[in-house]
Amino acid sequence: MRIPKAAHTAQPWRIHELTRDFRIEDVWSLRAPGAGPDDFPVMLDALKVSYDTRKEPAATRFLMGVRWKLGALLGWDRSQKGLGGRVASLRDRLPSELARTAHDITPCTDPFVEVYQLDDEAARELANKTVHAIMHLGWVGTVDGGFELRMAALVKPNGRFGRVYMAFIAPFRYLLIYPPLIRQWERAWQDRADLLAKRDPSDGTS
Template sequence: MRIPKAAHHAQPWRIHEFTHDFRIEDVWSFRAPGAGPRDFPVMLKALKTAYDSRKEPAAVRFLFAVRWKLGALLGWDTPRAGLGGRVASLRDRLPLDLARTANDAAPCTDPFSEVYQLDDEAARELGNGTVHTIMHLGWVPTGDGGYELRMAALVKPNGLFGRLYMAGILPFRYLVIYPALTRQWERAWLDHGRPNRHAAQAMCGGTPGPGARPDQR
């Protein structure tokens, strides 16, 4: 579900310290039924386990195929245009305590690169000839005893062309990409996150307390 951009600023994320020159493009929330305060790493692992571009809806695969084809033809995705070339990695701005956390994170299976990962937030980035994008993921209490995943897309377009590019793909993001992403990520928690969480509790001998919600019993 798309939520106001102010919801991102309202959280005390470390990402705010390093992204003053980025703008917030989108903020979305994703349900994680039965999740607890310590389940953010479980959710991240579930997302990476579930990632498989071949299983995405046909419309999403088509849009990305067109995008990668254009990128190859126009040189948007060459090493010179990406991280370490035209784009300086956000990791170059981090203090040592954050920079070293990326080394402990599970490797990405999608085009993004790790920036840092903490107990309740993580950042990943993608740079090319059109834009430098930060995908920020955070773990937020829902007010009813549960937790949800928040995703904020922070962008720094490459000049006028980059701004026109972002404006041009906006309808496709809202009508195709984000609805598919919502279904995929919420299903990842149900298929890979919650079962692994319960299995870990069982192995540790943990049992829900008397005040646990029904989906935690």
Template sequence: MRLPISSYTSQPWRIHEFTGDFAVEDVWSFRTPGAGPGDFPAMLAAMREHGGLAEMPQPTQFLFDLRWKLGALFGWDKPAAGVGRRVSSLCDRLPDDLREAPRGLDNDNMPLKAVYELDTEAVRELANKTVHTLMHLGWVEGANGAYELRMAVLVKPNGRFGRLYMAAIAPFRHLIVYPALTRRWERAWLEHQRRSR
């Protein structure tokens, strides 16, 4: 479910301390029935195991495949346009305590790379010729004391082209990608619950 931006900005996340130059693009919630306050690491593990792009429906996979092909054709994703080259990594901005925190796991199937992972929040990043983007995952107590996963997408477009790119892909994100991601991640949690009984 899509949420107002205030549902992200009102939380006391550490990420607020060093991302004032990024704009909050989207905020979504994911139901995690039966989850408790300490289940954020379990949710992240469930997402890694059952929530990858290979598990997404064909329309979503098609959109990602198309995006990577366009990126290859126009050179959007060359290493020179990425983190550590065109833009500095968010890791370079972290305060000392977060630099010493676990970063989280990376794999070749996940284009966003880990920045840090705490008990209730985690951050990943990606940069190319269009944007520098951050995915913030947070663990929040929702209605009736139930805990749920929330995802915020923060972006810093690369000039006018980046702004046009973000506007062009917005309908696809909101109508296809995020709803599919919601279904997949919620199923990943249910599968984790089933296996841990």
């Protein structure tokens, strides 16, 4: 479910001090039935295994395939256009206690790079010719005693070209990217025991 941007800014996340020059593009949430305050790492691991092992919906695969092919054709995703090339990584801004957390994070095969991970929030990033983007994930208690995952997309478009690009893809994000992504994440939480067993066959717990 898409939620107001204030739902992100109202939380005392560490990410705020690191991204004052980024804008909040979108904020989404999903409930995690049965979750407790210590289940944020479980959720993150389930999401990563889900990404590595499950296929996205056909429309999403097609759209992303077009994006990556177009990027390859036009050179949008070359290393010199990305982190450490066109832009500095957010990791360069981290205080030492946050920087240390990145060393123990379980990797994933998606395009994002880990920045940091705490008990209730984590940040990942990517950069190319169009934008420098941060995916922030936070673990939030709800009024009924449950927990939900909140995902905020923070972006810094690359000049006019980046702003036009972000405006052009906005309808696709809202219709074909975020809704199926959130549904996939909901299924990942529901199936977390089976997913995590795929990563570590000796551990079938949730």
